[in-house]
Amino acid sequence: MSSATFAGEQRVLLRSISWKTYETLADNPDRAGRLLTYDQGVLEIMSPSRAHESDKSMLGRMVEMYSLHHDIDICSSASTTFKRKDLERGFEADESYYIRNESIVRDKREIDLLVDPPPDLVIEIEMSRSAINKLALFASLGIPEVWRYDGNRLWLGRLTGDVYEPINCSIELPGFPIAAAVETLQTIGSASETELIRRFVKAC
16 A cells, blocks of 8 residues: 655555455445545545645536537536446546537436446546556546646647547537636636636636
């Protein structure tokens, strides 16, 4: 077992964890607030800080406001546990959305990745780097687009084959103002969240 503490978040890494143990932990309601990532026997438990949660919520709100402003249908899957037993992999994103596949999952209360598509967009706040190669994990599950924010930069990646290639503009949310989003995130605390979102909308 290893652990790392950062200003942004705390991560604990456990090895030789069975799939059954992972599923038991994932289904445990007492772990509220802790995000689990499982990669073929390696389990990472991440406890987010207030700063992490603030950035996550703000970026999520910007996605939702942008989709509303541009009449883009989305379905939020937030930190849903997505897992594939056959691959022995599972994760919980900070935020995740169905966009092009929104109509497919609209009326589903549970997602089974053996029959249902993965989310079209996954958002990760990474003030500290995960010990698990999450991009490889996301690629194995076929997630088309990933955004990662490290407190300074918002990185966008598009799945090409089995790797993510950096992109300058979102494919899932065409025209999403990346620069305005980063500016909004970096000014958290300077005004109310409502006011910051109001300013962001003007850039949409």
